[in-house]
Amino acid sequence: xxxxxxxxxxxxxxxxxxxxxxxxxxxxxxxxxxxxxxxxxxxxxxxxxxxxxxxxxxxxxxxxxxxxxxxxxxxxxxxxxxxxxxxxxxxxxxxxxxxxxxxxxxxxxxxxxxxxxxxxxxxxxxxxxxxxxxxxxxxxxxxxxxx
Amino acid sequence: xxxxxxxxxxxxxxxxxxxxxxxxxxxxxxxxxxxxxxxxxxxxxxxxxxxxxxxxxxxxxxxxxxxxxxxxxxxxxxxxxxxxxxxxxxxxxxxxxxxxxxxxxxxxxxxxxxxxxxxxxxxxxxxxxxxxxxxxxxxxxxxxxxxxxxxxxxxxxxxxxxxxxxxxxx
Numbered sequence: 001x002x003x004x005x006x007x008x009x010x011x012x013x014x015x016x017x018x019x020x021x022x023x024x025x026x027x028x029x030x031x032x033x034x035x036x037x038x039x040x041x042x043x044x045x046x047x048x049x050x051x052x053x054x055x056x057x058x059x060x061x062x063x064x065x066x067x068x069x070x071x072x073x074x075x076x077x078x079x080x081x082x083x084x085x086x087x088x089x090x091x092x093x094x095x096x097x098x099x100x101x102x103x104x105x106x107x108x109x110x111x112x113x114x115x116x117x118x119x120x121x122x123x124x125x126x127x128x129x130x131x132x133x134x135x136x137x138x139x140x141x142x143x144x145x146x147x
Numbered sequence: 148x149x150x151x152x153x154x155x156x157x158x159x160x161x162x163x164x165x166x167x168x169x170x171x172x173x174x175x176x177x178x179x180x181x182x183x184x185x186x187x188x189x190x191x192x193x194x195x196x197x198x199x200x201x202x203x204x205x206x207x208x209x210x211x212x213x214x215x216x217x218x219x220x221x222x223x224x225x226x227x228x229x230x231x232x233x234x235x236x237x238x239x240x241x242x243x244x245x246x247x248x249x250x251x252x253x254x255x256x257x258x259x260x261x262x263x264x265x266x267x268x269x270x271x272x273x274x275x276x277x278x279x280x281x282x283x284x285x286x287x288x289x290x291x292x293x294x295x296x297x298x299x300x301x302x303x304x305x306x307x308x309x310x311x312x313x314x315x316x317x
Contacts, residue, residue: 034315054297067317087314101272110314115284116304118277123300126271130302136312 025073026124027147028102030083030090032068035061036138042066048143051127058129059139071147077102087111088132090142100124108132108142122146159188272300284308 029047035055044052045066055064068085070092077097083090093105101121108116108130115133122128124146132140149157154171157163163171175181271293279287286306293300 036315051297051299054294054299057297058294058301065315067315086316087310110310113283114280115307116277116279116289116302118302119275120300120302121273121275123270123272126298126300128272128274128300128302131304133304133307134309135314136310138312138315140314 025075027071027073028092028094028122029143029145029147030070030072030081030092031066031143031145032083032085032088032090033064033141033143034067034135034138035059035141036063036065036136037061038063038137045069047145047147051129051143051145055129055141055143059131059141061139064141074102088140092144102146104144106130106144159185270298274300274302277302279304279307 031045031047033045033048040063042065044064047069048055048064052064056062068083068088068090070081070083070090072079072081072092072094074094074097078094080091080093083092087110089109091107091109093107095103095105097103098121101123104120104122106116106118106120107114110133116130118130120128122144127146128142128144130142132142134140151174154163154167158168158171172178274291277289277291279289281287284307288305290303290305291301292303
């Protein structure tokens with residue numbers, strides 16, 4: 001009878017541990033932005049409003065116009081997706097989750113040309129910002145955020 | 148030396164005499180009430196003696212009386228037995244509940260502690276590798292940094308070829 005009680009406690013322990021360890025699905029937002037100082041035509045994308053001040057301080061531009069985006073819900077943590085505008089595309093290949101961060105391989109293309117390739121561990125609490133090429137009187141900025 | 152109760156009983160039975168009787172009567176706080184009680188005790192004794200004579204089958208009466216008492220007190224005794232039927236007694240359920248809550252609290256604490264990063268660096272995104280194609284961007288340089296007091300990670304690329312404004316189209 002005592003064995004039954006021990007068994008019950010063990011089952012509860014395992015169930016609770018597994019339930020607690022399971023992480024919820026999360027979405028990674030990837031955006032291609034053009035930073036400029038021209039009069040505002042479009043509002044800043046909601047996904048970057050939290051870091052808008054940081055972007056202004058970093059780049060010295062006041063406006064951030066979205067030219068391409070992708071939103072991917074990660075279920076296994078090993079998915080890939082593409083955020084693209086007319087001339088630029090960002091290919092993201094997620095290679096799993098570890099220690100509260102997603103291992104990502106990023107490739108930035110200008111049409112067919114590979115401009116930049118990087119691997120990063122994208123933290124759920126810290127966006128990744130990439131400074132791209134100068135475009136006209138503005139700047140291409142890439143932002144990745146775990147939502 | 149007799150106690151007050153022993154003297155009282157002896158007085159009611161008429162067995163207290165002489166100096167002992169005088170002393171006992173003197174010790175009574177209310178002599179009239181004591182006399183009244185003595186009379187009623189004597190009457191009760193007489194009544195019981197009369198009934199005992201009339202009751203010829205005393206053993207049978209005693210047996211019947213005991214059975215009736217058992218029947219009347221039976222359900223009260225069986226209630227706890229019913230509650231204790233099976234393995235899950237109230238006590239065990241209570242202990243099971245307390246144990247489960249303790250295990251839940253322990254697991255929650257462990258899971259929360261595992262999920263809480265121990266240092267600021269674990270919060271931030273890390274850049275592991277980076278490269279630009281030297282044939283496409285021969286003058287490009289890359290640096291990475293985490294601005295102070297900002298929870299972002301920046302990959303700063305300089306020297307990429309500047310592009311005309313139409314590249315800013317969606």
